[in-house]
Amino acid sequence: MEVTDVNIRLACDRICLPAVSENEVQKLFTPGEDIPTCAGFMRGHGTYTEGEDLKASVAGVKEQVNKLISIKPLKSRYNGEIGDVVVGRVVEVQQKRWKIDTNARLESVLLLSSVNLPGGELRRRSSEDEKMMRKYLQEGDLISAEVMNVYQDGALSLHTRSLKYGKLSQGVLVKVFPSLIMRRKNHFHSLPNGAAVILGNNGFVWICPASGLEHQEDSGSAGGFIQDLEKEVPKADREVIARLKNCILALANSKMMLYDTSIIYAYEESMKFTVTELLLPDVMVDVANLTQHRLHLDIAE
Amino acid sequence: MADILLSEAEKTFILHGVRDNVRNDGRSCSEFRPIELELGLVENANGSARVRLANTDVLVAVKCEIDNPPSNFPDEGKLDFFVDCSANATPQFEGKGGEQLAVELAALMSRAYQTRESFNLSTLSIIKGMKCWKLCIDVLILECGGSLIDAISMGTKAALADTKIPKVSVIGSDEGTLELELADEADGREEPLDWHHAPCLVTLNKLEDSLLVDASAEEEACCAAALIVGVSPNKKITTTSIPGHGSFLADSKIFARALNLAVDVGVKLNTALEAAIKKHQTLKPPPRGFLD
Numbered sequence: 001m002e003v004t005d006v007n008i009r010l011a012c013d014r015i016c017l018p019a020v021s022e023n024e025v026q027k028l029f030t031p032g033e034d035i036p037t038c039a040g041f042m043r044g045h046g047t048y049t050e051g052e053d054l055k056a057s058v059a060g061v062k063e064q065v066n067k068l069i070s071i072k073p074l075k076s077r078y079n080g081e082i083g084d085v086v087v088g089r090v091v092e093v094q095q096k097r098w099k100i101d102t103n104a105r106l107e108s109v110l111l112l113s114s115v116n117l118p119g120g121e122l123r124r125r126s127s128e129d130e131k132m133m134r135k136y137l138q139e140g141d142l143i144s145a146e147v148m149n150v151y152q153d154g155a156l157s158l159h160t161r162s163l164k165y166g167k168l169s170q171g172v173l174v175k176v177f178p179s180l181i182m183r184r185k186n187h188f189h190s191l192p193n194g195a196a197v198i199l200g201n202n203g204f205v206w207i208c209p210a211s212g213l214e215h216q217e218d219s220g221s222a223g224g225f226i227q228d229l230e231k232e233v234p235k236a237d238r239e240v241i242a243r244l245k246n247c248i249l250a251l252a253n254s255k256m257m258l259y260d261t262s263i264i265y266a267y268e269e270s271m272k273f274t275v276t277e278l279l280l281p282d283v284m285v286d287v288a289n290l291t292q293h294r295l296h297l298d299i300a301e
Numbered sequence: 302m303a304d305i306l307l308s309e310a311e312k313t314f315i316l317h318g319v320r321d322n323v324r325n326d327g328r329s330c331s332e333f334r335p336i337e338l339e340l341g342l343v344e345n346a347n348g349s350a351r352v353r354l355a356n357t358d359v360l361v362a363v364k365c366e367i368d369n370p371p372s373n374f375p376d377e378g379k380l381d382f383f384v385d386c387s388a389n390a391t392p393q394f395e396g397k398g399g400e401q402l403a404v405e406l407a408a409l410m411s412r413a414y415q416t417r418e419s420f421n422l423s424t425l426s427i428i429k430g431m432k433c434w435k436l437c438i439d440v441l442i443l444e445c446g447g448s449l450i451d452a453i454s455m456g457t458k459a460a461l462a463d464t465k466i467p468k469v470s471v472i473g474s475d476e477g478t479l480e481l482e483l484a485d486e487a488d489g490r491e492e493p494l495d496w497h498h499a500p501c502l503v504t505l506n507k508l509e510d511s512l513l514v515d516a517s518a519e520e521e522a523c524c525a526a527a528l529i530v531g532v533s534p535n536k537k538i539t540t541t542s543i544p545g546h547g548s549f550l551a552d553s554k555i556f557a558r559a560l561n562l563a564v565d566v567g568v569k570l571n572t573a574l575e576a577a578i579k580k581h582q583t584l585k586p587p588p589r590g591f592l593d
Binding site: 014139245276279281 | 318337
């Protein structure tokens with residue numbers, strides 16, 4: 001086996017982020033900082049009152065809607081809303097539900113009644129179904145689901161009642177900050193280079209070969225729980241997936257928003273580097289800069 | 302180290318990728334992730350180094366003490382390794398959680414430096430049979446993300462390169478007690494150590510028939526066995542260790558292949574590390590530190 005040379009850099013050569021900057025830099029509030037307010041304000045999330053002053057309790061930017069002042073944190077756990085598409089991992093199998101880790105404060109819940117049974121039958125869940133739960137979803141399995149309901153304590157209730165949701169097959173999971181995922185109408189993207197991407201609102205991004213997603217739709221009657229583990233992903237597809245993963249991490253490193261257009265542009269701009277070069281920090285900043293530039297040109301047109 | 306949950310499909314994907322020599326992030330099976338090195342961060346230590354290997358972060362500091370030499374080697378000094386798994390790295394290291402791992406790592410490092418060829422302990426002797434230098438090498442694990450022992454060994458070698466021992470001379474003996482004097486500024490207060498033969502440890506993870514260098518946390522979760530080899534710059538192996546439950550006996554040829562690969566990778570790693578250390582010592586840049 002050929003051994004490649006090792007590259008060791010010095011800290012003094014480290015590139016300082018952010019190299020990507022907007023024209024107007026919004027004021028960032030740090031915890032404990034005073035927020036300038038108007039009379040008769042209402043206190044929103046991320047703030048607290050000390051005497052007569054309104055102070056920030058998290059680090060973030062100020063959002064003001066009429067008299068409601070709140071601070072939106074830069075880095076926080078995922079706060080679910082109804083209708084969000086999430087990618088989650090099963091951590092526990094309980095009596096009539098699965099506990100899913102979605103990078104939120106509490107584990108999300110997937111009730112047995114919220115999944116499509118294999119065979120697509122619509123019937124009341126029996127006790128036999130409960131015993132077969134582990135056959136559908138085990139600890140460690142990845143699923144794509146939609147938020148159906150938010151409980152009072154903030155925990156999310158998920159459902160996979162559509163053919164496009166269900167267990168995820170061969171692919172790669174990338175974790176980024178939830179605030180970097182833009183809210184769009186469609187979170188399932190089939191990219192022109194042969195890979196498919198699911199941008200979960202909770203920051204979990206799933207990259208798989210395009211055939212993987214199609215297969216799920218074809219076997220619709222099975223409800224998306226059948227996996228083909230024998231099938232080997234071809235080498236070309238694998239390189240596409242690895243390049244996409246590195247591009248997404250490069251964009252996330254420079255705190256850029258992730259959506260289908262930005263990912264496609266980043267992929268195209270990254271073609272002048274090899275896949276392993278994209279792991280170097282200076283190359284990551286370079287790719288992010290080029291993508292930002294191209295997005296600006298788009299807006300200018 | 303942390304347990305990562307993976308689905309069967311993800312593990313299959315990783316396995317097939319390793320067979321094709323294209324890992325999840327596009328690397329080949331024998332490539333390291335980008336490594337960053339900084340020397341001289343800890344000012345009140347005699348030498349220090351920080352190594353960042355993807356998300357593994359290790360800080361190594363060397364402090365010198367005057368001590369009595371061991372009775373069976375009266376003309377040699379001592380090397381003492383101590384590893385601290387800080388709770389910053391993972392919540393599992395809180396309290397006594399990280400103690401077992403720390404003890405294992407310290408023992409492994411001691412074995413790697415045991416041979417006189419990798420580090421000549423007689424250079425640490427002050428007065429034969431009575432006084433010697435003891436180098437306390439303290440390793441602090443700040444973040445844990447795979448290839449931990451690789452980063453620790455690189456950090457140790459770099460910290461030893463950065464270490465300067467004060468020059469000591471003996472002035473007379475008053476009724477049997479010896480007095481030691483530290484050299485003046487004018488005479489040259491400190492002298493460097495001979496670190497060029499120090500070993501670098503390389504971890505190889507075995508996944509079916511393939512061997513992975515610098516496995517990420519997800520890849521480590523799929524691998525059954527690992528082999529740690531200490532390689533010195535002149536292609537000699539100073540120590541080996543097989544941690545965990547896996548075995549290399551399934552295929553007789555794979556162990557020999559693993560040792561050869563480890564020596565090749567180790568030599569390349571040593572060369573790159575020496576080049577980076579020399580560059581740092583010639584440039585003498587201001588400390589960059591932990592904040593970006």
